[in-house]
Amino acid sequence: MDTQEQLDAVAVTGLTKRYGRRTVVDHVDLHIPAGSVTGLIGPNGAGKTTVMSMLLGLVRPTEGRGSVLAHDLREPTAYMSQVGALIESPAFYPNLSGRENLVHLCRLGGHDPSEIDGILDLVGLLGRESDAYGSYSLGMKQRLGIGAALLGDPRLVILDEPTNGVDPTGMRDIRAMVRRIADSGRTVLVSSHLLAELEHVCDHLIVLDQGGLRYQGTLAGLPATRDEVIVLRGRMAADEERLVQLLRSGGHVVEHTATGLAVAVGASDPAALAGDLNRTAADGGVNLVELHHRTESLEDRVLGLVGTGSRS
């Protein structure tokens, strides 16, 4: 095993899936750092489930090579026992309790049932583990599905849209659980349509759209889609005209927009720049009714990378 394989739980290049003449995953290069929570983000039909299924050996790649947990991607039987997954909706017996369902899965998978208590604790179901699965809320069902993915103590955990359809409290619980799973030394790959659902829990991000890789890296590295600006609005049109002259003569890049004047932040510290602009306006006798820093959410940045159409 070389150093990069130790650093990356998954390192694949040219991952491609074609169904007939249709390419649904198109030469995607992926690196999933070991021990990270990696978010796989993309709209409907982007290819998220297909990528996860290929990593799991459930779908055979048309092309692509690389490694999963330092084993050859093309030999999934070599690494499958170290990978746990929740793909689509979990299938459990509604009349059996959460615990009984996990015991059943342990028997099927040859796992040690003594790990069940720890898993129930980690997924926050201790206390409700004896209730019938059919009586669980959607969030609890997803949590039990995540628990099932943890049987056998996998090193890599793959969760396909675990927050889908779950209410905000349930989402928060799932996010906290994902963090705990990574904190216990595992690598987590988790997908969602929306970065906002995962941005507080991801260390690393992969953005897919229409089968292609649009971004891979840290959240902070997501490219901005529009310039960061300070927006200023004068009380009267004449105030703004005066301000434009003052600011331009001070070397600022100023534009008129529908909501006021936009001053490019560039490499400046936004808070310091806002203070300077405020002083310039006051010293020039200009009355401001608004001054704010226009930032872009990370979700906006992702939306700037993906098309608007879905393919499913």
Ligand SMILES: Nc1ncnc2c1ncn2[C@@H]1O[C@H](COP(=O)(O)OP(=O)(O)OP(=O)(O)O)[C@@H](O)[C@H]1O
């Ligand atoms: N077995 C298959 N045969 C033909 N096309 C398929 C098959 N499986 C998936 N696709 C197509 O591949 C594309 C990617 O699907 P995939 O489920 O991977 O996307 P996704 O990003 O997970 O979307 P969603 O968020 O809707 O689950 C879709 O257009 C889908 O219709």
